[in-house]
Amino acid sequence: MSEPLALAVDLGGTELRAAAVAPGGQILAQIDTPTDATAGPARVIDQIVALIGEVRARVPDMTFLGLGIGAPGPLDPVAGIAIAPPTLKGWRDVPLTAILSDRLAMPVMLENDANAAALGEWRFGAGRGLHSVVFVTVSTGIGGGVVADGRILHGQRGLAAEIGHMTITERGGRCFCGAIGCFEAVASGSALGWRADAATRPGDGSRLRALAGSGAVTARHVADAAREGDAQASALLAEEARWLGIGFTNLLHLYSPEAIVVGGGLSVALDLMAGGIAATIIERAMPAYRDVPVVAAALGRHAGLVGAASLVLEPGSTRIVEAA
Amino acid sequence: MSEPLALAVDLGGTELRAAAVAPGGQILAQIDTPTDATAGPARVIDQIVALIGEVRARVPDMTFLGLGIGAPGPLDPVAGIAIAPPTLKGWRDVPLTAILSDRLAMPVMLENDANAAALGEWRFGAGRGLHSVVFVTVSTGIGGGVVADGRILHGQRGLAAEIGHMTITERGGRCFCGAIGCFEAVASGSALGWRADAATRPGDGSRLRALAGSGAVTARHVADAAREGDAQASALLAEEARWLGIGFTNLLHLYSPEAIVVGGGLSVALDLMAGGIAATIIERAMPAYRDVPVVAAALGRHAGLVGAASLVLEPGSTRIVEAA
Structure with missing residues (x-):
């Protein structure tokens, strides 16, 4: 099994979840932790980086296409910016994908949590x-x-x-x-x-x-x-x-x-x-x-996580395609 | 001026309009005629072919990219089929683009009239x-x-x-x-x-x-x-x-x-x-x-006509793009 995996994060105001997801949508490893939602973006970003490290350690010797994140809106999915999520204190125009792709040295894509869940159900669930x-x-x-x-x-x-x-x-x-x-x-x-x-x-x-x-x-x-x-x-x-x-x-x-x-x-x-x-x-x-x-x-509560994974597993379906 | 033009048809239950449209959305020639809406699809298709012939005669020595048609729904824009337009008697699953591209020997694209008007305003009007x-x-x-x-x-x-x-x-x-x-x-x-x-x-x-x-x-x-x-x-x-x-x-x-x-x-x-x-x-x-x-x-009443033209002038913006 050397097919590259996706890393996925479901960033909620209460819970932070991270997973390694196979191309078929199977979650191979998952770790959840309470979101330190009142501590500001720097702390939560540290939490994400640490959680991703733990997830990677559970699936050793695997390669990763990148990280997909589902996060509360409003956010700009194209620019990769969390604009002002009401459940995360102190977040204001945080360039989340730029910061995390720098820290993790991989492509990072962002989508709002509802869209991520829609993607999950579409790619791997009831809308397949x-x-x-x-x-x-x-x-x-x-x-x-x-x-x-x-x-x-x-x-x-x-x-x-x-x-x-x-x-x-x-x-x-x-x-x-x-x-x-x-x-x-x-x-x-x-x-x-x-x-x-x-x-x-x-x-x-x-x-x-x-x-x-x-x-x-x-x-x-x-x-x-x-x-x-x-x-x-x-x-x-x-x-x-x-x-x-x-x-x-x-x-x-x-x-x-x-x-x-x-x-x-x-x-x-x-x-x-x-x-x-x-x-x-x-x-x-x-x-x-x-x-x-x-x-x-x-997919129940996993929809957002596997949908976030699909952002990097099948990126073409989630980006704005310019008119020819 | 040798830049190819588009031909456009706005097929209404009352009026049939045809035009030659420049890439910038300018109507260079237009002819309107009452639609023979009760005579069935064969007669109306003959009307379209005749009207297109007249329009072409008014802009001699021009080349044409194809014909775009705006027509009443329901229709299938991808298959090019007029399903059951209520204002056109006897129309039922008419493969309009196939018939017209055969008769006119050029690409033909179909869109419902409301979408054609939206395309017109978007490409050449208030939504530009x-x-x-x-x-x-x-x-x-x-x-x-x-x-x-x-x-x-x-x-x-x-x-x-x-x-x-x-x-x-x-x-x-x-x-x-x-x-x-x-x-x-x-x-x-x-x-x-x-x-x-x-x-x-x-x-x-x-x-x-x-x-x-x-x-x-x-x-x-x-x-x-x-x-x-x-x-x-x-x-x-x-x-x-x-x-x-x-x-x-x-x-x-x-x-x-x-x-x-x-x-x-x-x-x-x-x-x-x-x-x-x-x-x-x-x-x-x-x-x-x-x-x-x-x-x-x-664009007033011309929105549908220039929008229909944009189907062949800028086809990429109007087709379903498969997910990558």
Whole structure:
């Protein structure tokens, strides 16, 4: 086995993960550590360099094509600059790829975390072999990445596919972004949890409150209760499926993907919502878009890591190609 | 002048237009004729061949790179097939580029009319020199085309950028597509006309009814009355600007263009709505997207024709580039 590997880093505000990834997407070695997110970029970059050293030591005698990094946006994927990630204190216009390619003496490529996860699912997961894929994460918020005609869709400053903040309604509470009616504000796991919490009271005898104990009802409790057959939870999931279906219909009309791949925490309940999502799409999408499958992500929390690896394994698919 | 030209056809359900276009986008000869839209594809293809012959006769001794065609969707731009254009009777999976390249003995390329107009504005009009542009036509309906990272965004079967049918609200009447809350159903010129018509009554003394005479009030009357300073018309345009601003904010978040270029009939009133659109974008868009200009299209009804020409003048920008 002398085929060169990729190194990959998934830089999160909580966890820093590094791996050695084979050309087929297999993770051959992985080490995770808490991100020292409040210590500033110099310290975190030291963490990355040290972690990469440890990963390399676990796969001795291998050669490496380079390092791919998934990091929180906003960032400039072409210039390789982390602009102002809100979860990393003190980061402001950090030329991450230049610094790390200097320290590690190898090519380094950068992509935002949602796009990295989209790349992972496209290259090695549920979107494998397709040409156009929309990847949506539904958890605390809603994020996503779009593969359009065989490339990640970047747009100006890499800011395309801010899926969670498309307006789809006048209902729901104010989104953290300040607007009303964002897809995320009505269809995220948080929004489902709020609806479930508001629909129940402590001690009301509901299955949801029994699962929640003394805490708030969350999307996870709704999914668990619905899977047990609880009618109230099933109704809440049906409403959630309808919101997701409305948003997904927009994504079909706007990007015309061959599949919508759903990841994030709430994707564990995708099977329970599939019928409701499909019914909403059939009701609302124009005929040519109705047959597009909505499928669960295949790689779970590894999507971003193997997607980051694909930045160096298959670099042509991720860069802006100039018009001829 | 021996630089080769492009031939271009704008195939509409009402009008068929053909032109010879210079590499800089200048139309050197143009002939229009009513489309024989009910006579079936063979007759219309004969019309195209005849019209191209006439255009060529007007620019003698020139060489031609090929023919670019803008035609109503749905169509497959890669295979060159008109799938089922609703305004052309009897057209069903017509291999238009194969037939015409055989008849004309030159390369022929096909794009849907909205994308052709987007290409025209991008290459030769208001989006010139940019890398990512969203082109929106606001008239009877709302359509559009997206240039993303230097290429037309196609998606599966070329169906991306069906901008008019993104859901943005629960308000408004049912869209012709069957859904409620489509951007087109609340923000098209038709929707503005309906609101203006519903807000007035024949003989009510309003400026709008004075302009409309015995007919219905239309978007054009609203624009004209607002330009005269009529307060009712200005209020209707302000509401229209708000709907456009909501939809445009979605387009910013989803495609992250460097500019939104607005064409179509209602773009004549864009200057009157610019303040309202900008205020809505500043209110609703996330900070990184707020500085993107919304500008009027520059080419008017010629956008589709010169865009079709650009399919053969600059073919690299319009084809799907396979991932490396």
